[in-house]
Amino acid sequence: MAVLKNKEIIKMDEKTRTSKLKDLKMELIKANVSANKTNSKTKEIKRAIARILTFNKSEKTRKLKEK
Incomplete structure (x- = not known):
């Protein structure tokens, strides 16, 4: 798993973020499951x-x- 940066999250649409x-x-x-400890x-x-x-949450x- 690569690090997920805020810039990458901003570029994603809502559907992509939920998936x-x-x-x-x-x-x-x-x-x-594979590790006993964190x-x-x-x-x-x-x-x-x-x-x-x-x-x-901030988008919501x-x-x-705005409304």
């Missing part, structure tokens, strides 16, 4: 999920303010 979020959650489940891979996946969720807030 990427789904993929990351599945990858997190697989990583947790390692750097699971931490990076969690950060990427948090970035996408934060961006989605921005759209509501």
